[in-house]
Amino acid sequence: MILPGVTRKPLGADMPTDLTFADRYQSILVPVIFRPWAEELVRRAEPGAGEHILDLACGTGVVTRLVSSLAFQPGSLTGCDHSPDMLRVARTLADNAARDVEWVEADAAHLPFPDDRFDLAFCQQALQFFPDKPAALSDLHRVMKPGGRVVFCVQRELDVNPMLRAQAAALDACVGSTAGDAVRAICSLPDGNELRQLFKEAGFRDIEVDPVTLKLHHPDARAFAIGAMGGMHTGDKLSDLARDGVARAVGIFLDGLEDCFDGTAMTFPHASHVVVAKA
Structure with missing residues (x-):
């Protein structure tokens, strides 16, 4: 919806063109989405002095930096x-x-750490992308000390995530269903019971699965749209579009936000499951 009297700026030279996927992810998505979720996970975990802590699928390290601070x-x-x-x-x-962080490149299903290494492990918005989820959780269980805690967040369904729903619609229309499927993949593990069973089968206990919704904000929804669709977990989906194609995708995204968009800024619910369990 475009509010009465609101006009949109044309796409211009301010559109970032020289950033890598990881740079865009850090500059656009981390402050708006992943920093607030990092704060939620760390609050729930209550990490303590002397604990050996793992940030699994750490991305650009937002959880790690928060714990370090x-x-x-x-x-x-x-x-x-x-x-x-x-x-x-x-x-x-x-x-x-x-x-003092050790940064390690590794597959989540083949962690290069000894048994019983960690007291606490975080993983935010990544489990749904692991090719072999049971293997990844089993290997995580192996490297956790008995009684060690794990804290995950995993995106819920598209229906309760209007920002992602707007992205999927924009990419479906302007790039194709394969690009839209990349957004739907973010919401590909929405069932709390399935999550609980995955952790149980990997050997975890005292499993809590809570639906949690954060209210998130970006002051410039247009800038967010360009950065988000160019810096998703699954890569840049706008780079092959001409400038007018990018403008059309952004317009569809903004329209899809409906009452989450005030003509300039966006304020939207972001719904996930938070999983807390013990090894």
Whole structure:
């Protein structure tokens, strides 16, 4: 919906063209989405002094940096991701924060750590992308100390996530259903009972699965649209479009936000399941 009297700026030279996927992910998605979820997960986990902590599928390291900024000294802090580009950004940001972190490139299903290594593990918005979820959770269980805690968040269904629903519609219309499917993949593990069963079969216990919705905000919905569809978990979906195609995709996205868009800013619910369990 376009509010009366509101006009949209044409796409111009301000559209980023020289950033890698990981750079866009960090600059656009992390402050709006992944930093608030990192805060929620860390609040629930209550990490303590001396604990050995793993940030699994750490991306550009937002959870790791948040833990590092707390007023205690962990026993160790490890960020692990399969993407060298994500880890490049994480290491660059760690030049100013989280200096003592070990950054490790590895597949989640084949973790290069000894048994019983960690007291606490975080994983935000990544489990749904693991090719072999049971293997990844089983290997995570292996590297956790008995009684160690894991805290995950996993996106819920598209119907309760209007920002993602608007992205999928825009990409379906302007790029194709395969691009739209990349957004739907973000919401591909929405069932709380399925999540509980995956953790149970991997050997975890005391499993809690809670639906949680955060209210998130970006002051410039147009800038967010360009950055988000160019910096998704699954890669840049706009780079092959001409400028007018990008403008059309952004317009469809903004219309799809409906009452989450005030003509300039966007404020939207972001719904996930938070899983807390013990090894």
